[in-house]
Amino acid sequence: MELLTWCRLQWDRALAVAAMTAGVVMVLIGWIGVSGTPFVAKQVPYIISGGIGGLVLLVVAATLWLSADLNDEWRALDALDAKVLGVESDQAAVAALEERLRVLELLARLPQGEPTPAPVPTGGVRQRRAPGPRATAS
Amino acid sequence: MTSRSPLAPVPSTRRPSLTLAAVVFAVGVALVVGGWWGASGASSLAAQIPSLNIAVAGLVVSLVGSTVYLLDFRRQLNPRLQRLTAQEEET
Numbered sequence: 001m002e003l004l005t006w007c008r009l010q011w012d013r014a015l016a017v018a019a020m021t022a023g024v025v026m027v028l029i030g031w032i033g034v035s036g037t038p039f040v041a042k043q044v045p046y047i048i049s050g051g052i053g054g055l056v057l058l059v060v061a062a063t064l065w066l067s068a069d070l071n072d073e074w075r076a077l078d079a080l081d082a083k084v085l086g087v088e089s090d091q092a093a094v095a096a097l098e099e100r101l102r103v104l105e106l107l108a109r110l111p112q113g114e115p116t117p118a119p120v121p122t123g124g125v126r127q128r129r130a131p132g133p134r135a136t137a138s
Numbered sequence: 139m140t141s142r143s144p145l146a147p148v149p150s151t152r153r154p155s156l157t158l159a160a161v162v163f164a165v166g167v168a169l170v171v172g173g174w175w176g177a178s179g180a181s182s183l184a185a186q187i188p189s190l191n192i193a194v195a196g197l198v199v200s201l202v203g204s205t206v207y208l209l210d211f212r213r214q215l216n217p218r219l220q221r222l223t224a225q226e227e228e229t
Contacts (some may be wrong), residue, residue: 005204012156044186045178046181053170056200063204067156070211074153077218084225 012071023057026050050099151218154210162203169196 007014030050034043170173173193 041181041183041186044183044190045174048170048174048190052193053167053174056163056166056170056197059197059200059204060197061157063163063207066208067159067211070208070215071153073215077215077222080222081218084222109173 010068012064012068016061016068019057020061021066023054023061026054026057030054151214154207154214156207159203159207160211162207163200166196166200169193169199171206172196 027050030046030053033046033050037043170193173189173191173196176189176192178185180189
């Protein structure tokens with residue numbers, strides 16, 4: 001049961017194992033066929049089907065296995081990209097909160113009795129005059 | 139000279155299609171089967187040589203298809219890897 005689950009999830013690696021097994025078997029069959037006859041004209045078909053065909057299957061197996069590895073790497077990069085995007089959006093939220101805090105601190109430093117300025121939108125910070133002693137009219 | 143910020147959107151990369159590689163493999167296997175078919179029907183070695191060449195061509199086609207597919211996959215992965223590495227160095 002676990003093997004079936006593994007084959008379903010890792011179908012490319014399962015196919016690679018199957019192709020590799022088939023390739024090795026074909027090469028063995030080709031070798032047996034070639035060694036069983038002294039006539040070159042009878043050996044050539046075994047060389048083609050067993051030798052070259054087995055090599056093609058081995059190439060397919062190697063490609064499938066390496067492709068599975070590269071797919072794993074691609075998915076890992078997808079996960080890293082998603083994490084980086086999450087960090088960037090968190091940083092934007094922190095920057096907005098810091099700006100809002102700075103505005104509130106400026107509001108709190110205003111002297112008592114002065115009319116409260118209109119609420120400042122959080123999108124930007126207005127430059128304010130630093131609070132100091134007020135000039136008295138003589 | 140302008141340099142791209144590491145946080146700039148990455149150029150779109152696509153995952154190479156295994157289907158295209160499978161088609162190339164199918165062509166390679168068909169050439170090998172055709173070569174075997176021709177060689178098994180000929181009685182002399184001289185008549186089998188062209189079929190043997192066709193089979194070798196099938197092997198070469200499979201090798202080229204495999205190499206192109208894997209190199210294309212690696213070429214698509216590298217920009218994403220470099221972008222993430224640049225972000226890591228910046229932070």
